[in-house]
Amino acid sequence: MVKLAAKCILAGDPTVGKTALAQIFRSDGAHFQKSYTLTTGVDLVVKTVPVPDTGDSVELFIFDSAGKELFSEMLDKLWESPNALCLVYDVTSEQSFNNCSKWLEKVRSLAPGSSLPGVLVGNKTDLAGRRAVESAQARAWALGQGLECFETSVKEMENYEAPFHCLAKQFLHLYREKVDAFHSLL
Structure with missing residues (x-):
């Protein structure tokens, strides 16, 4: 039984629902706030996610960060060395979707050469x-970027857990690949 810890960056434009997604996930669907104040820095959400059929789990340290450019210098430090990325957009806003490439580039620049x-x-x-x-x-864009794609309605509590369970499974798989590679060197 393995228990790992992963730093997960939650990125996207303001008002796409990053905080709502993190909060509803943390509370197992029990807590949906009707109104949120704009995140002005970073909120940390921590939750252990069991990986099915393995007996293993991943403790996700989810960094829910401000979507405003104003805070970008601060984010560089807080986002250093991420292990996973949850990129969020609003399906009613083409601009928030188009900006995902900018957010992805920013996060990947903080983890150069690593598989994220x-x-x-x-x-x-x-x-x-x-x-x-x-x-x-x-889906087509996500596939081209090596990302899994999900749609959710945090308000209706639909599919809000799936992205995080996917990230935990991906992170565990990557960890096992690295351990196997290391053992093959011995």
Whole structure:
């Protein structure tokens, strides 16, 4: 039985639902706030995620950070050496989706040369009538970037756990690959 710890960066534009996603995940769906204040730095959410069929778990240290450029210098320090990435956009905002490439580039620049497990999460699917980003478009972009793709409605508590379970599984897989590579050297 292995218990690992992973630093997970939660990135995306302001108001896409990063904080709501982190909070609802931490509370197992028991806590959805109707209103949030804009995150002005970084909130830390810690949760242990069991990886099915392994007996192993990954403790995710989720850094929920401000989406404003104003805080970008501070983020560079806090985001150093990430182990996983959860990139969030709002399905009703094409701009928030387009900015995902900027966020991805920023996080990857802080982990050069390393394999960084990651997911793309389209939030606010409950606003179907206002959808601006199609699922297929997001999946195609995510696939091209080596990311898994999910859609969720934090408000409706739909699929909010799946991205984090995926990240835990990816991180454990990467860890095992490194251990196997190390053992092959002995």
